[in-house]
Amino acid sequence: MPRIAATTYPLTAYYDATCPLCVAEMSAMRARDAGGRLNLVDCSPLGFSAGPAPREVLMTAMHAVDAAGRVLSGVAAIRACRAAVGLPAGGALLDLPVVGALADRAYAVLARNRYRLPRWLVARLAGRGAIAPATCADDHCRL
Numbered sequence: 001m002p003r004i005a006a007t008t009y010p011l012t013a014y015y016d017a018t019c020p021l022c023v024a025e026m027s028a029m030r031a032r033d034a035g036g037r038l039n040l041v042d043c044s045p046l047g048f049s050a051g052p053a054p055r056e057v058l059m060t061a062m063h064a065v066d067a068a069g070r071v072l073s074g075v076a077a078i079r080a081c082r083a084a085v086g087l088p089a090g091g092a093l094l095d096l097p098v099v100g101a102l103a104d105r106a107y108a109v110l111a112r113n114r115y116r117l118p119r120w121l122v123a124r125l126a127g128r129g130a131i132a133p134a135t136c137a138d139d140h141c142r143l
Contacts, residue, residue, distance in 0.1 A: 007080045008067040009037040014051045014058045017042035019114045020122045022062070032085035061111050074111070075103045 013029075016022045026040050043051050043058040051058045052071045064077035072080050079094065094100050 007070070007072075007083060009035075009084060010039050011037055011064050011066050011080055011084050012039040012041060013062065013064045013077060013081050014041050014043040015062055016044045016059055016114075018044045020119065021114055021117055024122060029081055029085055032087070035084075035086075037084040038081060061107070075100070075107050078107075 013026070015026050017026075029038060030040060041051070042048075043055060043063075046055075048055045048058070052063055052065050057063075061074045062077045062081075064072045064080050066072070066080065075094065082088065094103055
């Protein structure tokens with residue numbers, strides 16, 4: 001299995017700020033980013049052109065660019081963001097070919113349908129911090 005290059009920081013993550021789930025998760029990531037490793041960029045405005053890909057591509061999946069210029073998208077971008085804020089990134093499990101492929105497909109379906117998610121589900125996921133729990137005090141977070 002090929003070795004994945006280490007992410008260098010800061011990591012710039014491009015996300016859709018018109019998506020309630022995306023906003024909730026990126027807000028939770030920002031709250032956990034004590035080391036200042038993440039730079040979050042809203043790529044949703046019409047005419048946005050400052051990203052690593054055209055706006056239309058950035059709006060189909062989360063993208064991230066590390067300090068070395070390496071571009072990540074989809075599950076790989078989420079994993080890098082999680083690692084940047086000190087959360088487990090799914091490591092060995094997502095590195096398995098079958099699991100990784102399934103995760104990529106599931107992410108693509110979620111990304112395509114993110115505006116259709118019921119608000120109650122988004123609120124529940126955000127309240128639990130589905131990706132990055134934000135219930136922290138004195139560098140100790142409840143997971």
